Amino acid sequence: MSQQFEHVALIGLGLIASSISHAMRRAGMTSRITGYARTAATRGKARELGLCDKVYDSITDTVRGADLVILAVPVGAMGAVAKEIAPFLKKGAVITDVGSVKRAVIEAVGPELPKNVHFVPGHPLAGTEKSGPDAGFASLFDNRWCLLTPDKNTNRAAVQKLREFWEALGANVDEMEPDHHDLVLMVTSHAPHLIAYTMVGVADDLQRVTNTEVINYSAAGFRDFTRIAASDPTMWRDVFLNNKDATLEILGRFTEELFSLQRAIRIGDGDFLFDYFTRTRAVRRSIIEAGQDTDEANFGRGSDK
Ligand code: NAP
Numbered sequence: 001m002s003q004q005f006e007h008v009a010l011i012g013l014g015l016i017a018s019s020i021s022h023a024m025r026r027a028g029m030t031s032r033i034t035g036y037a038r039t040a041a042t043r044g045k046a047r048e049l050g051l052c053d054k055v056y057d058s059i060t061d062t063v064r065g066a067d068l069v070i071l072a073v074p075v076g077a078m079g080a081v082a083k084e085i086a087p088f089l090k091k092g093a094v095i096t097d098v099g100s101v102k103r104a105v106i107e108a109v110g111p112e113l114p115k116n117v118h119f120v121p122g123h124p125l126a127g128t129e130k131s132g133p134d135a136g137f138a139s140l141f142d143n144r145w146c147l148l149t150p151d152k153n154t155n156r157a158a159v160q161k162l163r164e165f166w167e168a169l170g171a172n173v174d175e176m177e178p179d180h181h182d183l184v185l186m187v188t189s190h191a192p193h194l195i196a197y198t199m200v201g202v203a204d205d206l207q208r209v210t211n212t213e214v215i216n217y218s219a220a221g222f223r224d225f226t227r228i229a230a231s232d233p234t235m236w237r238d239v240f241l242n243n244k245d246a247t248l249e250i251l252g253r254f255t256e257e258l259f260s261l262q263r264a265i266r267i268g269d270g271d272f273l274f275d276y277f278t279r280t281r282a283v284r285r286s287i288i289e290a291g292q293d294t295d296e297a298n299f300g301r302g303s304d305k
Helices: 015-026 040-049 059-063 075-088 103-112 156-168 178-210 220-229 233-242 244-267 270-289
Strands: 007-011 032-036 068-071 094-097 122-124 145-148 172-175
Touching: 007 015, 007 059, 015 032, 032 040, 032 059, 059 075, 068 075, 075 103, 075 233, 094 103, 094 122, 094 156, 103 178, 122 156, 145 156, 156 172, 178 220, 178 233, 178 244, 233 244, 244 270
Parallel strands: 007 032, 007 068, 068 094, 145 172
Antiparallel strands: 122 145
């Protein structure tokens, strides 16, 4: 390991922060880890799990003297947390976040921080539908991308040090412009979540008509939607409220595509449907070729549809 942050402070002790702690220890980092979460229950659980060297009841004690502060709270809470910790940050510290939206976080956090720290926004593209301090695991970031979104004024040494930190946790690191990040993530993550929430909502309404059939005969397609739709409501509420423009842009396109498929089905245009599904199948191939998913049928869970 080239350089290490001697003291890392985790603000928020949920899935992402707990995975960072596990991955740091797996990497053999000897950094002192301090942590804070909003509720006593989460802080107690984190203590029980031994996620940090010290979990403080005070957010300011948590960041005091830290070389790296990681904001791992819901996107809508980032600005208030930054404001609270700002007066207590060590000069020269690197401050980063793991928020799923970048432009809104930069606008909320950036102005709150003092000039003598380095803010390098980030987003690890890794997660599960689980949340809380016991949901984390050391391999969460392995071979996943972590996108950093610094601007032209960001200290390059700070960016480099944070890059090395994420690489040591198993991630591949890339840099991206924040608005572009928000659009790309809308397509690859946010809109699919919204569609899953909708599909499960439709099934829930239908279930009232068909009793338990939707649950009992739940096939893999629907079950995959339910996994995504079980994701944390606070996190996802904040993602959509804070990535509004990209959400509306992609939903507009999605609706147009849906109408074109609807029309093809109505007029019996099998060629259109076949070509469309052939094109989408190729997208799946490229994801597997990029090493971002398994080639096994049904993700290796056995056969069903
Ligand atoms: P999580 O498991 O729900 O944990 C969130 C943590 O933030 C909890 O410990 C919570 O504490 C704490 N928190 C909430 N509001 C707070 C506040 N005002 N002050 C201090 N702590 C506060 O969520 P997560 O999945 O780790 O997500 C954290 C961040 O990572 C979010 O910004 C999310 O967008 C981003 N992210 C998530 C994923 C994913 O798939 N889950 C992937 C990449 C990035 P309490 O439990 O005490 O309320």
